[in-house]
Amino acid sequence: MSTGAPATGRPRAFDEEAVLDRAAEVFWRHGYEGASLSALTSAMGINRPSLYATFGSKEQLFQRAFARYHETQVALARAALDRPTAYAAVEAFLRSSADGLTAGDHPAGCLSIQGGLACSPENSRVSEILATGRAATESALVQRLTRAAEEGDLPDGVDARALARFVMALSEGHAVHAAAGASREDLQASVDIALRAVALHP
Amino acid sequence: MSTGAPATGRPRAFDEEAVLDRAAEVFWRHGYEGASLSALTSAMGINRPSLYATFGSKEQLFQRAFARYHETQVALARAALDRPTAYAAVEAFLRSSADGLTAGDHPAGCLSIQGGLACSPENSRVSEILATGRAATESALVQRLTRAAEEGDLPDGVDARALARFVMALSEGHAVHAAAGASREDLQASVDIALRAVALHP
DNA sequence: GGCTCAGTCTACCGCTCGGTACAGAACGTG
DNA sequence: CACGTTCTGTACCGAGCGGTAGACTGAGCC
Known part of the structure; x- marks a missing residue:
């Protein structure tokens, strides 16, 4: 594993962040266990030894790809x-989530959920990594x-933790819907309803 | 594949519905691709040839197990x-979902989601089967x-389809939370908030 | 008891999986 | 230009995958 640009030797023929984005897309579309190394390397445009020299293992590659996903997508x-x-914060959060879940320039839904909610015992770390990522977002909401x-x-009688959980859960449900083909408008109509719960009752 | 009880031959040493329940639990906990045949057969207490003679293939087994899950769990x-x-219908739906997602007598969460939101291309039928199951529930809500x-x-200005989608999405989000360890009380507090959106504004 | 027939068991199949050895290719440096 | 260093490409590894062949077992029927 090399960090930074080495002073000598044959230069790397690919951009690390660019191939991470391609890898994230494969994990996003097929899940961790459904993403084979062949699918990954061919999407990333590099071959196995390069992948292993750069990222170490499939799991570490996933971790890096997920981190980048967080920086680029979840951050929005x-x-x-x-x-x-x-x-306004809740509305903007839900609306931009719904937009992101159905944007055309990447797979529908959310890597934090499609990546692998349930995995075989030897890949349980992957579910944990994803759960930790989701928890971080919920904690920002809290x-x-x-x-x-x-x-x-x-609103009266509403607890911050419970409201954060509600908002997060709805957004995760929207991700499930998006993965199954729901449109942006479908999700925004659901957001309209959710916002009734956040509005102060007059 | 035998249907019903054959008149002759050695009798089957297991109950079909009982082993389907055990299979559903493995798929539920590890997802379709994370559930190996070894894990399945050992949990079901039968061996491979019996499994294949009875159910045909891993995918058909999954389909049967998911159908039974629908009859026994989703039906509630x-x-x-x-x-x-x-x-009252929405409240009862969300509350009993939240209870079911966190009941102690089976894995946390929901097979319809943990089973395999995203799969490798050759298992894409599995995602479709799950999506169809969820759509059936949403359609009952509609x-x-x-x-x-x-x-x-x-409530004024609320469309039936959008409300059904909202309720279904929230319940799916609760399933994601439950899979990550959320408690019954956590989910019920989120339901409390959701119900504000369904109440008629005074 | 002998026969048929479905179910069970052990042992195996070809294949793909994640991961790697090793030779050759492309760079900076003396 | 040869050298050390780093990356790339082919070809391969053992292991585990989903699935199956074939001998054996145990029930009903004559």
């Missing part, structure tokens, strides 16, 4: 949490909504 | 739709809520 939804009110609660910006 | 949530009002709409039993 997380950015929504900067809105000034809880309602943090934002806890602030909202302190600001009196949450 | 679907029964909730008989309640007299849309609100039917119930369409009736509610005709009875004036739906």
